[in-house]
Amino acid sequence: MITCFPTEILERLRTAQVVAGFSVEKVEFAVPVAEALLAGGIDVIELTLRTDAGIEAVKAISAEVPEMLVGVGTILTPEQAAEAKAAGADFGVSPGLNPRVVNEANAIGLPFAPGISTPTELEAAIELGCRFVKFFPAEAAGGIQYLKSMGAPYKHLGIEYFPLGGLNAENMVQYLSEPNVAAIGGSWIVQESLVAENNWAAIASRAAEVRSLLEGSSSVQREVLANPA
Known part of the structure; x- marks a missing residue:
């Protein structure tokens, strides 16, 4: 499916590790933001449909910044899924699990990650064919310890997670240290x-700081693997 x-x-998501999420009030802001993120080393975004400029912003970035992998967030209806796909979205994301939206994404060929925060929601997503899901709101739902516990019974299914909500430069590495967290x-x-x-x-500077933190964390992990206690 x-x-x-x-x-x-x-x-691409596993390599990027961090996906920059944002919305824009004006279409003319979209391309400069995407170019700034690229300059700082982040090449995957989730542009949310929380403003009237959302779809046109997706079109602009898809056309003018082809190096960027464009995800579209806050897709709440089947119609928005279709609009995102037509605008050039590479994938879609939603805060919750709406079977109608998942089925539409499947029908039009839009890779889609519904939002889940409970085992029941995760099982519903699995039933719809999803193996990559958004964990939202991550910190408010219980953070990384909750995700570990919730995901344990489904580990053998190869489910991967995309946590959002309350994440920052201080806790991102903790999430990314989990093997089943793709980004x-x-x-x-x-x-x-x-x-x-x-x-x-x-x-651009803030994006570069994130990349530097990620690279530093990777270096520490490689050192630990090379010299176990």
């Missing part, structure tokens, strides 16, 4: 105030 993410997109959502990177000020350099 198409709802399972294609291998190439999952690999996390980073909504703290693109601050609304910086977008309003057209401060693209600051957004």
